Every structure is written in structure tokens, then in C-alpha cells.
Amino acid sequence: MTTRQSALGTQYSVKLPAFEGPLDLLLQLVERHSLPITEVSLAQVTDGYLRRVEQLEVQPEEMSYFLVVASRLLLLKSRHLLPRPPVETTDPSAEELAEQLRTYQRFKLAAARLRELEGSTCYTQIAPPPPPEPSNAVVSLPIAALERALRRSLARLDGQLPEGPPVPGLRLRLSDVVALAERLLRRDGRVSLGQLAGPGAGRAETVVAFLAALDLVRRRRARAVQEGLFAPVVLLPTVEGPD
Amino acid sequence: MSDRTESLVEALLFASGRPVTPAELASALGVRREEALEALRSLRDHLSWRGVRLHEHAGEWQMVSAPEAARAIERLAGLPSPQRLSPAAMETLSVVAYRQPVTRAQVEAVRGVDCSGVLGSLLARGLVEEVGRSEGPGRPILYGTSLEFLRLFGLESLDRLPAFPELDPIGGSRANSSKNG
Amino acid sequence: MSDRTESLVEALLFASGRPVTPAELASALGVRREEALEALRSLRDHLSWRGVRLHEHAGEWQMVSAPEAARAIERLAGLPSPQRLSPAAMETLSVVAYRQPVTRAQVEAVRGVDCSGVLGSLLARGLVEEVGRSEGPGRPILYGTSLEFLRLFGLESLDRLPAFPELDPIGGSRANSSKNG
Numbered sequence: 262m263t264t265r266q267s268a269l270g271t272q273y274s275v276k277l278p279a280f281e282g283p284l285d286l287l288l289q290l291v292e293r294h295s296l297p298i299t300e301v302s303l304a305q306v307t308d309g310y311l312r313r314v315e316q317l318e319v320q321p322e323e324m325s326y327f328l329v330v331a332s333r334l335l336l337l338k339s340r341h342l343l344p345r346p347p348v349e350t351t352d353p354s355a356e357e358l359a360e361q362l363r364t365y366q367r368f369k370l371a372a373a374r375l376r377e378l379e380g381s382t383c384y385t386q387i388a389p390p391p392p393p394e395p396s397n398a399v400v401s402l403p404i405a406a407l408e409r410a411l412r413r414s415l416a417r418l419d420g421q422l423p424e425g426p427p428v429p430g431l432r433l434r435l436s437d438v439v440a441l442a443e444r445l446l447r448r449d450g451r452v453s454l455g456q457l458a459g460p461g462a463g464r465a466e467t468v469v470a471f472l473a474a475l476d477l478v479r480r481r482r483a484r485a486v487q488e489g490l491f492a493p494v495v496l497l498p499t500v501e502g503p504d
Numbered sequence: 505m506s507d508r509t510e511s512l513v514e515a516l517l518f519a520s521g522r523p524v525t526p527a528e529l530a531s532a533l534g535v536r537r538e539e540a541l542e543a544l545r546s547l548r549d550h551l552s553w554r555g556v557r558l559h560e561h562a563g564e565w566q567m568v569s570a571p572e573a574a575r576a577i578e579r580l581a582g583l584p585s586p587q588r589l590s591p592a593a594m595e596t597l598s599v600v601a602y603r604q605p606v607t608r609a610q611v612e613a614v615r616g617v618d619c620s621g622v623l624g625s626l627l628a629r630g631l632v633e634e635v636g637r638s639e640g641p642g643r644p645i646l647y648g649t650s651l652e653f654l655r656l657f658g659l660e661s662l663d664r665l666p667a668f669p670e671l672d673p674i675g676g677s678r679a680n681s682s683k684n685g
Numbered sequence: 686m687s688d689r690t691e692s693l694v695e696a697l698l699f700a701s702g703r704p705v706t707p708a709e710l711a712s713a714l715g716v717r718r719e720e721a722l723e724a725l726r727s728l729r730d731h732l733s734w735r736g737v738r739l740h741e742h743a744g745e746w747q748m749v750s751a752p753e754a755a756r757a758i759e760r761l762a763g764l765p766s767p768q769r770l771s772p773a774a775m776e777t778l779s780v781v782a783y784r785q786p787v788t789r790a791q792v793e794a795v796r797g798v799d800c801s802g803v804l805g806s807l808l809a810r811g812l813v814e815e816v817g818r819s820e821g822p823g824r825p826i827l828y829g830t831s832l833e834f835l836r837l838f839g840l841e842s843l844d845r846l847p848a849f850p851e852l853d854p855i856g857g858s859r860a861n862s863s864k865n866g
Contacts, residue, residue: 629800
């Protein structure tokens with residue numbers, strides 16, 4: 262009759278044939294008689310409750326809950342059968358039981374409404390979400406990717422460059438480096454000549470970076486600052502917006 | 505500008521695949537926390553008719569699929585529908601949902617039975633979580649529902665819980681209340 | 686009607702997280718392939734200014750984040766996550782870590798509850814990943830922990846996992862196995 266699973270260490274509550282506990286049984290009896298939940302109705306269903314409890318086959322510790330309610334019902338019923346002094350109004354413990362039952366009824370109703378939502382599960386992603394879209398759409402090529410790619414290729418070229426003069430045909434385009442400078446200025450608010458030339462810059466890169474800086478200063482897109490003797494030359498945005 | 509933030513927030517929620525806080529989003533976007541929160545709220549409104557939704561719980565936001573797509577997703581992914589909760593679990597869950605934060609003793613006072621087993625399996629399933637300690641004697645654990653709970657029942661936030669049922673003022677039991685699931 | 690299909694298609698693409706064909710979508714939704722394709726195209730147009738986009742490649746469609754959010758996504762991923770794993774997630778993760786490769790059914794046998802939700806969010810967070818298929822009936826998916834898992838816990842390799850805790854062989858409910866004894 263019970264489905265207690267102690268073997269797993271997870272204890273499920275005792276499943277009774279038709280109800281979840283003493284209050285549930287009591288509520289079913291009251292509802293079956295279409296009675297309002299009052300002291301009187303509780304006294305009325307006492308016999309039915311006791312009959313059901315007699316038929317129960319549950320663990321002793323669960324049974325105790327049923328017996329607690331049963332004893333309260335019996336007390337109630339006895340008070341209704343025996344004449345009471347007229348001064349005594351409603352029994353607080355009876356009203357308490359009725360209130361407990363009404364509260365329980367509301368939560369049972371709430372559970373039924375929640376049950377209607379069961380199955381309208383919202384899923385999270387079953388597989389990890391894909392990385393940002395690979396940008397083969399040239400229109401929206403992210404600036405960061407462009408910048409990284411440029412740096413990578415500059416570095417690679419530098420690594421392959423033999424000692425001595427640059428390989429004929431290698432050409433760094435001034436306009437590329439100017440564009441890089443403008444982007445870095447916009448992003449970071451400053452860019453150094455060293456940054457423009459790239460890591461491990463050779464003579465060609467340094468020259469192109471210098472020319473790019475000159476071009477920006479000449480067009481008043483940036484101003485060049487050197488904070489001390491031999492300090493790195495840094496480009497900063499012009500105070501007025503670009504005109 | 506705000507539209508742009510909203511669209512970036514959408515991308516972040518999608519790409520992260522986990523619940524995130526407005527503070528995290530703000531820090532990733534370089535905006536103020538309030539701006540991130542505003543973008544989240546506005547995005548939630550915009551998504552309400554779409555196939556994805558935003559869920560919010562305890563300051564964390566997560567992108568999820570729309571509840572009406574549950575069956576189709578289960579079919580596509582070959583997932584079984586989530587196991588139905590037992591009546592005892594449903595009752596306990598509804599007490600926790602409507603009374604949270606709540607102690608085990610308070611749940612048991614409502615249900616009139618021992619609830620440690622049921623609460624334990626709701627905790628194990630991640631539908632209920634510990635949310636703190638009560639100030640009362642013995643400082644018992646306080647329980648509340650989780651983001652997982654909202655997901656299982658397709659609720660955007662706890663505000664969307666069905667209204668707590670009122671009883672007939674006479675206290676009468678109405679026909680639809682005697683549902684023994 | 687078509688709006689509804691479009692929103693369901695969006696939910697399916699979101700939840701599946703992988704490239705999907707119009708035929709798969711049609712079968713999950715119970716509509717004709719043409720209708721699924723039409724919904725995909727229309728959804729792609731609707732998403733063109735949003736934070737998520739549709740990407741089509743060789744007849745397969747996938748939901749991706751907008752390229753302009755790439756930097757913010759990297760920043761978010763780099764942020765230390767203040768979000769702690771829920772107890773349910775931690776438990777599931779530990780079962781996967783110590784028993785891998787493991788099927789969902791095996792995880793559930795250990796934990797005694799439905800784990801699809803928790804496993805799904807661990808997958809989405811990249812802490813657990815599919816590592817193959819079991820030889821058993823139905824060839825269920827096998828799960829294992831990911832590199833991200835090692836990173837999160839600061840482990841150099843799986844060999845560095847703490848020794849597996851010994852449990853009472855009788856499996857009785859000891860203090861640490863039943864949540865709130």
C-alpha cells in the first residue's frame with residue numbers, strides 16, 4: 262500500500278489509496294456532503310472519518326496524524342451531543358480546525374490550477390549556444406576582427422622577413438594603417454606609434470606607422486604628444502571634433 | 505541607442521545560455537546597471553509574442569523557449585515530457601510557491617502531514633531551493649521556488665502565478681475544488 | 686496561423702541549439718515542409734535587426750547571436766560568474782563527474798528524481814557535454830564533464846577529482862544523503 266523508497270535515500274511521502282493525509286480525507290468527506298466548512302459539519306463527518314481510518318493500512322508514524330485529527334473530531338462531536346452552557350460560544354479549537362481545513366482547501370485549489378500549467382515547460386538551449394555568427398557577411402564585418410586580422414598578418418609578415426631590406430613587393434598600405442589608427446583612437450581614445458607599427462615592427466612598419474601619424478596630424482584628425490624625452494609618441498583625438 | 509542596447513542584451517542572453525544578472529550584462533556592455541535592467545524589461549515585453557521568452561527570478565534573467573512550443577521541442581529533441589508531479593508534490597509546491605519564504609514546519613501545518621520526503625525530492629529536482637534561515641527559534645531553513653520551477657510551469661516570473669484561490673465567503677466547498685488529481 | 690508557426694519555429698531553433706533542416710522542423714510541428722521553410726524565411730527577415738539571427742548553410746538553419754555583439758559576448762564569458770550552481774545542479778554535476786560516461790537514466794537512478802531540466806541547464810552552461818551513445822537499447826546519449834567544468838573547479842584533469850566519497854553500502858538514509866534529515 263505504501264511506496265516508501267528508503268533504499269535510494271529519497272523518501273517519498275506515503276501514498277494513500279485516495280487521499281494525501283488526514284486533512285485531505287476530512288476535506289473529501291465534507292465536500293462529499295456538500296457542507297460548508299464549519300464546526301457543525303466537522304462534527305457531522307466524524308463517523309465517516311473514523312470508519313475510513315479503521316480501514317487504513319499505513320505506517321504508524323503516518324497513522325498518528327490521522328489519529329490526532331480523529332481525536333479532535335471526537336471532542337467536537339461530543340460537545341455537540343452534550344448540552345453546553347449557553348455562555349460558551351464557538352470552541353476555539355473547533356474554529357481552528359475549520360480554519361485549517363479552509364486554508365488547506367485553498368492550497369489544494371491552487372495546486373489544481375498549477376497542475377493545469379504542468380507540461381507548458383519552457384526549455385533552455387539543449388545544446389550549448391553557438392559562438393557569434395561567423396562573419397562572411399562583409400557588410401557587418403566586426404571592427405575587432407579586422408583589427409585582429411591586420412595585426413596577425415603584420416606580425417606574421419614580420420616573422421618571415423629576412424634580415425636586411427624588405428622583400429621587394431611587400432607593401433604596407435598607408436591607408437590601412439591610417440584606418441587602424443582612427444579605429445583605435447575611437448575605441449581607446451589614444452594610440453601609440455608602437456601600437457600602430459605592431460609587435461616586432463621592422464623598418465617598413467615603423468615608417469608606415471610614422472607616415473600614418475603624420476597624415477592624421479596634418480588632416481587634424483589627431484594630435485601627437487610625447488610626454489618626455491624618448492617617451493613613446495602617442496596620438497590623441499583633436500580637441501574639436503574632426504572637421 | 506536603447507534599441508541597440510536591447511538587441512545586444514538579447515544576444516548576450518542567447519549566447520550565455522544561463523541565467524545572468526543585470527550587473528553582469530551592464531559590465532559586459534559598458535552601460536549602467538539601470539540601463540541594462542531597462543533593456544531587459546523592454547526586451548521581455550517585446551518577446552512576449554515570440555518563440556522565446558525571458559524569465560526572471562531573484563534578480564537573474566534567462567532566455568527560454570515559449571511554453572506553447574513544449575511538445576514540438578520534445579518531439580524534435582527526442583526528449584520525454586517531464587515527469588508529472590505527484591499530488592503530494594503538487595500540494596507542497598503550491599504551499600511553497602504562495603507562502604514563500606516558508607519553513608518546513610509551516611508547510612506541514614498547512615498540509616497536516618510530514619513533508620520532509622516530498623520537500624526533499626522537490627529540492628533534489630531543483631524546483632524548490634533554500635533561500636535563507638528564519639529568525640525563529642532554531643533558525644529553521646526557509647524554502648522558496650526556483651527559476652527551474654518557473655521554467656517547468658511556463659511562468660515568466662512569480663508575479664505570473666495564478667491568483668491564490670478565494671473560497672466562497674460562506675466557506676462552502678465548490679464543485680471544482682474537489683479535484684483529487 | 687503562419688505567425689504561430691513562425692513563433693514555434695523560433696522556439697525550436699532556440700531550444701535545439703544546433704543546425705536544423707526544414708524537414709525536421711516540419712515533422713516536429715506537423716506541418717508541410719514548405720510551410721516550415723516559409724516560416725524560416727519570414728523569421729529570418731523579422732530577426733534581421735535583433736540580437737539573434739538566423740543563419741542558413743547547406744539547407745540547415747541555426748539561430749546565432751548577432752555579429753555586432755561578439756565583443757560583448759566575449760566580455761560576458763570572461764566575467765567571473767557570480768551565479769553559484771544550485772544544489773540540484775551540483776548534485777547532478779557530481780554524478781556525471783564521477784560516473785562518466787553516464788546516461789540520463791543512470792543519473793536519475795542515482796538521484797531518484799527527473800533530471801532532464803538540470804542536465805539541460807548544465808549542458809547549456811557547457812559544464813556537461815554529450816560524449817557518445819550507449820550501446821544499450823535506444824542507444825541513449827552518454828554525458829561527461831567538459832573542459833569548462835575543469836576550468837570552473839580549477840582542476841588540471843579529471844584525475845584530480847577528490848576521491849569518491851564512500852557511502853553506506855546498505856544505502857540507508859544517512860544524514861548527508863537525505864537532504865534535511
